[in-house]
Amino acid sequence: MHANEQAREQINEWIDRVNPSPIFQTMTHFTITSAPAEHGVTLYTLRNAHDMRVVISDRGATLISWWAPDRYGREADVLLGYAGSEGYLANPAYFGGVIGRWGNRIANGSFTLDGVDYQIDRNEGDNHLHGGEGGFHLMPWQVQTDPEGLRMTLASPHGAAGFPGNVLVSVLYRLDDDGRLCIDYTATTDAPTPLNLTSHGYFNLNGGAGDICDHILSIDADAYLQVDRRLIPEKLAKVAGSAFDFRQPAPIGPRLAWPDEQLKVAGGFDHCYCLRRENGDIADPGRRFQPLRDVATVYDPGSGRELTVSTTENGLQFYSGNFLQGVQGRAPQPYAMHDGFCLEAQAYPDQVNTPEREAVILRPGQVYRQTTAYRLSVRQ
Numbered sequence: 224m225h226a227n228e229q230a231r232e233q234i235n236e237w238i239d240r241v242n243p244s245p246i247f248q249t250m251t252h253f254t255i256t257s258a259p260a261e262h263g264v265t266l267y268t269l270r271n272a273h274d275m276r277v278v279i280s281d282r283g284a285t286l287i288s289w290w291a292p293d294r295y296g297r298e299a300d301v302l303l304g305y306a307g308s309e310g311y312l313a314n315p316a317y318f319g320g321v322i323g324r325w326g327n328r329i330a331n332g333s334f335t336l337d338g339v340d341y342q343i344d345r346n347e348g349d350n351h352l353h354g355g356e357g358g359f360h361l362m363p364w365q366v367q368t369d370p371e372g373l374r375m376t377l378a379s380p381h382g383a384a385g386f387p388g389n390v391l392v393s394v395l396y397r398l399d400d401d402g403r404l405c406i407d408y409t410a411t412t413d414a415p416t417p418l419n420l421t422s423h424g425y426f427n428l429n430g431g432a433g434d435i436c437d438h439i440l441s442i443d444a445d446a447y448l449q450v451d452r453r454l455i456p457e458k459l460a461k462v463a464g465s466a467f468d469f470r471q472p473a474p475i476g477p478r479l480a481w482p483d484e485q486l487k488v489a490g491g492f493d494h495c496y497c498l499r500r501e502n503g504d505i506a507d508p509g510r511r512f513q514p515l516r517d518v519a520t521v522y523d524p525g526s527g528r529e530l531t532v533s534t535t536e537n538g539l540q541f542y543s544g545n546f547l548q549g550v551q552g553r554a555p556q557p558y559a560m561h562d563g564f565c566l567e568a569q570a571y572p573d574q575v576n577t578p579e580r581e582a583v584i585l586r587p588g589q590v591y592r593q594t595t596a597y598r599l600s601v602r603q
Contacts, residue, residue, distance in 0.1 A: 281415070283364070286424045291599045301426055322567075324418055362379075364394075379392060387416050406597075425547075439521065445463070446496075461493075475492075490565055507537070508582060519532040529601065536569055538571045541565070547563060
């Protein structure tokens with residue numbers, strides 16, 4: 224049986240243990256259905272007028288599947304993930320989850336805020352990574368009726384993973400008829416706290432068949448953040464003349480083979496790109512959010528599928544699936560290195576320990592607002 228067919232059967236079996244029941248219908252021609260799964264998890268399916276389907280779990284507000292056609296009309300799931308809900312209870316690969324309170328790394332799991340030193344979870348050596356042991360991607364989220372789409376909310380208590388403040392987070396998923404999945408994040412707090420939310424979906428535009436080395440990537444960035452051996456940013460570097468220059472579309476695989484010290488340090492790409500502003504300048508990390516603009520595209524020549532990423536954020540973490548080796552997904556064989564990629568829109572890693580730290584601090588009376596959109600289309 225073809226890998227795509229196996230994945231479809233596993234996801235359908237998971238979703239269709241009961242008959243999905245419609246819970247919302249909106250004027251934008253998409254519907255949302257729900258179905259309970261194992262371990263108290265409920266799956267929600269967003270479906271647009273062209274039968275494109277996105278499956279989301281209330282555990283971690285997690286993107287489970289995204290079924291989309293190729294140039295011949297054949298559907299495949301372009302997201303990596305586990306075969307059933309049990310894998311998402313621990314989710315060590317962070318498949319599809321909403322990451323918080325802090326996406327990416329904080330050096331030594333520590334920061335100083337308003338003169339107070341904080342020690343937070345250190346779950347990657349000395350680093351804090353992706354919200355710590357009890358990150359948002361592991362939490363049960365509440366679903367609220369919303370005329371625009373699927374809204375999920377989470378109350379993160381003071382002291383969670385060591386962070387200060389009671390934080391209320393809302394994530395709104397919207398799927399339109401152009402194949403665009405918009406993710407709108409909002410949050411408030413009752414005490415100052417760092418906040419940096421992102422989505423950790425792993426994509427393979429060929430439907431999970433093989434690696435992503437033939438995918439053609441472009442990123443609208445003149446610079447990226449070089450990292451040390453802990454993958455903590457050390458300095459901003461220009462992409463020109465390096466393996467990191469994706470200002471013009473280029474296949475990922477050949478770039479992975481470049482003799483670049485930064486690729487050796489990370490085992491591939493695991494770096495934050497400093498995105499351009501609308502006027503072409505590098506976005507100022509001291510000014511948190513920008514207008515929504517297209518920042519990256521990925522094209523798979525085999526299927527014709529193209530992914531366009533838009534965001535209001537300053538940074539885009541390109542991760543080439545360096546640690547996927549041996550992770551058991553939906554197919555009988557485990558994933559291998561570079562079987563998927565992530566494009567995570569976010570603030571700069573460890574920004575809370577830089578001179579631009581104030582831009583990533585949410586204070587009482589402020590509202591955190593961030594939007595990232597992923598659009599799937601087909602080139603003929």
